[in-house]
Amino acid sequence: MNNNLKVVADYHTHTIYSDGKGTIEQNVKSAIDKGLEIIGISDHGYKHMGFGVKYNLFEKMRYEIDLMKEKYPQIKILLGVECNILDDRGNIDIDDKILGYFDYVMAGYHFGSMPTRWTRGMRNHFNNYFKPLKSLEKAYNTRALVNAMRNNDIFVLTHPGDKGDVDIIEVAKAAQETKTYMEINSHHKNLSIEQLRLIKNIDVEYILGSDSHLPNHVGDFTNALERAISAGVDIDKIVNVRRV
Template sequence: MATKDKYKMTFDYHTHTTFSHGKGSIEDNVKAAIAAGLTGLAITDHGPGHLTYGVKRSDFPVMRTEIDRLKPLYPQLSIYLGVEANIISSGNYLDVTKAEFSDFDFVLGGYHYGIPHGYCVGNWLDAHHLAPGFYGKKLLIKNTDMTIKALYENDLKILTHPGDKGRFDIAAIAKACAETGTLMEISTWHAHLTTEEIKISAKTEAEFIVSSDAHTPDRVGSFMGGVDRALEAGLDVSRIVNIEEI
């Protein structure tokens, strides 16, 4: 039986819109979520620290107003305003301040290129094999350290695509997620968590979430690739908070 015939996604808490570098409006994503049979949706555009496509801080209240407008029009769907904050190596280890957390229903955190104070140049060079053996061990330590500090310093709902775009100690990060109650994302857009990373993370008490990371409305509610990876890793699907067996 195909994954889509055996399982369903109940909510998708990682989607993007034109407020960062998505291709659809908030309402476009809402309509797509309803068409996909979801009961919950979060709009989580990229944090404001990204140099090319971060959401503008001045747009936070604009987005909130739009979501408040849409809620009574689509009562069958719970709509949340979030942000995918960027993990960095300074401050509170995110590009969203603790004071700004109150602007959102919840905050996601993830590592991306294009962020000052995030070892991006070193990670990019390492990933493209342009500095073999030079950055590896140091980056593993630095990347893991800032990620764990971001988890303990902030109340994050989801750690997005852990392991993507750098070297990370997934076992240590999974332990921190378990201790902080942060969901570990199995992305259907990125390759992480990989099957092997899921196996490592499953040895802790961490819980998981499958997300579409949709940058176009047609991908809202996408879950099959993430569930397939989880099943391949032997993860009990009951540990994925937004996936149900039909």
């Protein structure tokens, strides 16, 4: 870890509302202990078949976040969501009713997401899952990420290329065009050093995410920062890192 760099915000943390192990308050307390200035709670969108937040609980999360804001004024506390990218038209699991609860929306591809077109969607999951078939889905996956950014106001594209191969250059160009931050995820291997090198000349900005599922892991950016440095990413392009 480079001692001259400080990560000041973690926008990607999970709680017991989806598949995390801690409460919102535990994540907030951990973020304060780690010296973060901003903590975002970003559980899985409701169309994740395994552990999406139950649709009617987003309102409760908002209420809890607002209580935490009063209790811990020393840190900025935000409610986000990690939506699922559902198909190659770029649909994600958000709607106008719940949108108002969130301070920001992130989106990523997950195996457990509920397809909008059952047959094609399940074939996409299936092929992405089995290595020999993975390459068949590259164009579909790329369209899915690109269209998700074009058709929605997405703050961060989470772990691009994780679980499904993509043309990372096309994805990065769309991120640049739509001003979407690309995540360097500490919990997953993407963006990888190789991907970061491929998109080096595209003028995108990055965010490091812990993708923490345990309160102790909130603010743990070790892997992500090491990959960014190894790939030679311009540190000034990583919006939640500060030189100290």
